[in-house]
Amino acid sequence: MRADDVISCHVLVIGSGGAGARAAIEAQKYGDTVLISKSVVGKGGCTPMAEGGYNAVLRAGDSCVLHEEDTLRGGAYLNDPDLVQVLVRESPERFRELLEWGALFDISSDNFPAQRSFGGQRFPRTCYAGDRSGHEMMLTLLEHLRNSDVKILQEMAVLELLKEGDAVIGTVAMDARSGEMTVIRADCTVLATGGGTRMYDISTNSATGTGDGYALGYRAGATLIDMEMVQFHPTGAVYPYDVRGRLVTEAVRGEGGILLNAEDERFMARYDPQRMELSTRDVVARAIATEVEEGRGTSRKGVYLDVTHLPAKKIEERLPVMLEQFLKFGVDIRCEPMEVAPTAHHIMGGLQINPEGKTSLSGLCACGEVAGGVHGANRLGGNALAETQVFGKRAGESAGRAPSRQGRIDPLQLEAVENRVERFFSGTTPPWVVSRQLQKAMWENAGIFRTQIGLRDALKVTESLLDVPVCAVSSQNITECFTVRNMCLSASLVARSALLRPESRGAHVRSDVKQTWDAATSPYGHTWVSLASQGIMRQEVAG
Amino acid sequence: MRITARIYRFDPACDSEPHYDTCTVDVEEGARVLHLLHAAHERDPTLSYRYCCGTGQCGSCALRVDGTPVLACMEEARDGITIEPLNLPIKKDLVIDMQPALSRLAGILSQSEQRPPTREEVEAIKPLRECIECLACVSVCPAMEVAEFTGPTAMRQQMRLTLDPRDHADRITEAIRDGLFTCTTCQNCWKVCPKNIQIPGKAIEKLRALANRKGLTLPRHREVEQLIQETGRSIPRGKSTFLEQVPEVIEPDGEPRKTVGFFVGCMYDFRLPESALDAIEVLRRNGIRVIIPHEQVCCGSPLIRTGQLQFLDHLQRRNIQAFTSRGIDTVVTMCAGCGSTLKNDYRTPFVVKDITEILTELGIEKPARLPLRVAYHDPCHALRGQGLREPARILLKDVVEMIEVPQKCCGAGGGTRSGCPEVSSALGKKRAEELAKTGADVIVSCCPFCEYHIAGFADRPVKNITTILRQAYRRKDLGACPEQ
The missing domain is CATH 3.40.50 (Rossmann fold)
Incomplete structure (x- = not known):
């Protein structure tokens, strides 16, 4: 690698979804900021795909305390309370900021941002733009970014974080097509790489949801918490086969959609008679999985999600993306029910952060889905988009305020990366063979219902797949090889963490464990994994 | 399900020209073009294509199937299709360079002195906001080929900003600078848009109307208006x-x-x-x-x-x-x-x-057959403006030998001929050449603007479809009465 391939900046933001874009906008107030994106900026990550909405306390009758309680209760009290408080307090401010920047959320008849009901919340506080809320946010952030001085590196994959002692001082990245490498030196780096449920066979995530950030952070020595907490969204599409897992937004239920099994029974009455379809996602996902498992599902192993009782006009206005997508696949949701089943959606765990977005490593901040602690054991719908803005801003600000540092690039670290690249050219197994095995193993053994035996199996598979000699045919396959390795590593962290938690809590269900406590009285806190150690925190249980 | 597709391959770094790979793969029922490409990529990992969300929401994967721009993730894979990149600068295979077009999209300039949009304003902007920036529109715009024009989605963005009370820039002047009057309103951008955004009617013509209110209508267009007022x-x-x-x-x-x-x-x-x-x-x-x-x-x-x-x-x-x-x-x-x-x-x-x-x-009385080879030019305002493709073909096929020519705007419409004659001429010349290349005896159409405009550049006659029909009836009558 040549010395002139080094870019130097004050803040480097990795990832261009809602959190990364927001972090970059904030960071550039303090100095030269580079945003590096694996996709075309604005097209990657999950933000542009997010349909439902953004939770913010805006109206009289709602309160931050109520939002906080809902979030903690929904998260099975595993959330980091400080992070939750920051989320609910600053979410309205960040929302208003988006409005100032040109966002076009739906407006109710009183010329106030419209809000809808979402699962697990006692107040309709989910702001939305039809069912393309995340797309709306992303466009707004892009319109803002275009007027900023942020330098954007498109379609480049970060291969490794570079360190000097214990501090992160930048990264080495690669152009996804040409295979050319670039070193970026930064005073502070913000990891905003999003989630990673592509490690599962059935997932809502985009092609970039491969868990790169968890793997990068882990290899650099950061501490990750609660990685076992994987949210299975209750309603993913089941047909066509190749599009299985595609998100069917919670807004469908928020707008009045009902769930029916193959026997035409509104089965949620047996699982959560109070909240019914608008129970929390973990509860609804388990209910659907149980119905299917016990033989009351459809032939495609799903259940029905029905909005045919709603006026066609309402469906057209509030759920246009759903309507369009299902029409493309031959279903008119105005007159036929959708078929849905759970799909891996969101990883609640991630790099441990403090309220400033700082990780356990000096020089490294994290925000958005790659960070852990905000959502505890189960995320409420509408809290993720809010999280991207609240913690994107905070991480960007922390990084911006970071002191400048010399940051001498260690040639040995670069050499190690180059050696990995070289080895891929003599590898023998194509990356997709590895990812397919990984996805099957994770779905079967680290899915909605888990046992120690299954999780050990999953861990064994993920760890053995990490050693498979993945092969690249040409330079453009190298980032694919790195990505599949990152998927395997992240998956192993999920399996390891899941084995550390001997209880059912939120999204993590150990069907082989009988427990006498509920979420509020659990003796357990966060699980953690890092290069140095792993474990589960114990906590005093109040009387 | 086994399907075969032809896939465009081109690596500017080492190929002098593109070629096509024929690829047969097994895909699941209901598979999309994207899944076909995944299967093809497994066979040949050097195949490059771009995708991300897989659900029609990010706009990464637009390409052409049998010549028509579509989103690979939403278009059903069919046997025998040809898959090509959008007609834009190619990075490799199916991957086009998106940055030149994306960098032309304006950002918002909001100031502290601002009021939020009302419900009505939000509803007015919404149809222009659904753009996923896939660049299908940009890839088919005829004006962009010959004029300094930032293109359909850039104009859509200008209109979106114009409608927003929070934006404080002079978008009309910018739009005119960026080629607002070069658009021929051929409607191609709208018809290929996966989100069905009516850019000519909802953005271009609206921006021109706002330009008119600011007194920025082109002098040649004002003359036309005056003529209409005076003479009808x-x-x-x-x-x-x-x-x-x-x-x-x-x-x-x-x-x-x-x-x-x-x-x-x-x-x-x-x-x-x-x-x-x-x-x-x-x-x-x-x-x-x-x-x-x-x-x-x-x-x-x-x-x-x-x-x-x-x-x-x-x-x-x-x-x-x-x-x-x-x-x-x-x-x-x-x-x-x-x-x-x-x-x-x-x-x-x-x-x-x-x-x-x-x-x-x-149904018409059957005319006689004419010994003519005819290149038929679909007028934009018939094909896309009215969805009329077949009727002209039905009428012509019994009368002449008809040669199909891929449809393209001739440059006569949208006020471009009067307002930006150099743009209009450049398109007319290109179109006339394409039609002449067929070796047809006559060029036929069913729009006076197209006919008159193309005739100005063509080296062979340009006729209206009814003229051909009348000629065929005359021949029939002559056949019936040979002594005349």
Whole structure:
């Protein structure tokens, strides 16, 4: 690698979804900021795909305390309370900021941002733009970014974080097509790489949801918490086969959609008679999985999600993306029910952060889905988009305020990366063979219902797949090889963490464990994994 | 399910020109083009293609299937398709360089002194906001090929910002600088848009109307408006107009099968009356009774396309009145531009039909065959403006040898011919060359703007479809009476 391939900046933001874009906008107030994106900026990550909405306390009758309680209760009290408080307090401010920047959320008849009901919340506080809320946010952030001085590196994959002692001082990245490498030196780096449920066979995530950030952070020595907490969204599409897992937004239920099994029974009455379809996602996902498992599902192993009782006009206005997508696949949701089943959606765990977005490593901040602690054991719908803005801003600000540092690039670290690249050219197994095995193993053994035996199996598979000699045919396959390795590593962290938690809590269900406590009285806190150690925190249980 | 596809391959780094790989793969039922590409990529990992969300929301994977831009993740994979990149600069294989076009999209300039948009404003902007920046529109825009024009989605963005009370920049002046008046309103951008955003009508023409309010209409366009106000026609009159040559009612041969009103339009009335007379003759011969109100005026299309709307109501009222006062329930026009305007920009109490539509619907007397090879030019305002592709082909195929030419705008429309003649000419020249390349004896169309414009650049005759039909009837009559 040549010395002139080094870019130097004050803040480097990795990832261009809602959190990364927001972090970059904030960071550039303090100095030269580079945003590096694996996709075309604005097209990657999950933000542009997010349909439902953004939770913010805006109206009289709602309160931050109520939002906080809902979030903690929904998260099975595993959330980091400080992070939750920051989320609910600053979410309205960040929302208003988006409005100032040109966002076009739906407006109710009183010329106030419209809000809808979402699962697990006692107040309709989910702001939305039809069912393309995340797309709306992303466009707004892009319109803002275009007027900023942020330098954007498109379609480049970060291969490794570079360190000097214990501090992160930048990264080495690669152009996804040409295979050319670039070193970026930064005073502070913000990891905003999003989630990673592509490690599962059935997932809502985009092609970039491969868990790169968890793997990068882990290899650099950061501490990750609660990685076992994987949210299975209750309603993913089941047909066509190749599009299985595609998100069917919670807004469908928020707008009045009902769930029916193959026997035409509104089965949620047996699982959560109070909240019914608008129970929390973990509860609804388990209910659907149980119905299917016990033989009351459809032939495609799903259940029905029905909005045919709603006026066609309402469906057209509030759920246009759903309507369009299902029409493309031959279903008119105005007159036929959708078929849905759970799909891996969101990883609640991630790099441990403090309220400033700082990780356990000096020089490294994290925000958005790659960070852990905000959502505890189960995320409420509408809290993720809010999280991207609240913690994107905070991480960007922390990084911006970071002191400048010399940051001498260690040639040995670069050499190690180059050696990995070289080895891929003599590898023998194509990356997709590895990812397919990984996805099957994770779905079967680290899915909605888990046992120690299954999780050990999953861990064994993920760890053995990490050693498979993945092969690249040409330079453009190298980032694919790195990505599949990152998927395997992240998956192993999920399996390891899941084995550390001997209880059912939120999204993590150990069907082989009988427990006498509920979420509020659990003796357990966060699980953690890092290069140095792993474990589960114990906590005093109040009387 | 086993399917075969041809896939475009090109690596600018080492290939001198592109080639196609034929690839047979097994895919699941209901698979999309994207999944076909995944399978193809597993066979040949050097194949490059771009994708991300897989659900039609990010706009990464637009490409062409059998020539038409689609999203790979939403388009069903079919056997025998050809997969090519969008018609934009290629990075490798199916991956195009998106940055030049994306970098032309304006950001918002909001100031602290601002008010949030009202519900009505939000609803007005929404249709322009659904853009996923896939660049399908940019890849098919004819004006961008020959003019300094930032393109359809850049104009959409300017209109979106214009409608937003929070934005404080002068978007109209910017849009004009960026080529607002070079758009020919060919509608191609709208028809290929996966989100169905009506850019010509909802952005281009609206921006031009706002430009008009600021006094920024092009002088040549203002002249057209003045002419319409003074004469009721958008062009100066020729020697003898069509309306001067015809009575108000033309009785058909024999028992009338149908009575229709005839809307002639400025071009056929003032500049190409012979073609209109041919059309009347074809209608008459096929038992159609034609009523031609002589007080009819310009349909207003040149005003709508150029954003000059003050006088429009008057024209619309007068034209509608001309037909309703005679109790006419079906109005026929032979001008694709007028037809598109009457159908899309009017609320008429009568049905409007293009002449090719009414002739195919009623069925025509079989004409003789002509020993001609014909290149048919689809007018934008017939093909996309009215969704008319088949009728002209049905009429022509029995009469001549028809040569298919991929559709493309000739550059005559949208006020471009008067406002940006260099753009219009460049497109006209290209189109005439493409049509001539077929080796056809005659170029045929069904729009006076296309016919007149292409004729200015073509080295062979350009005729209206009814002229061809009339010629075929003449030949038939001659055949029946050889001594004549």
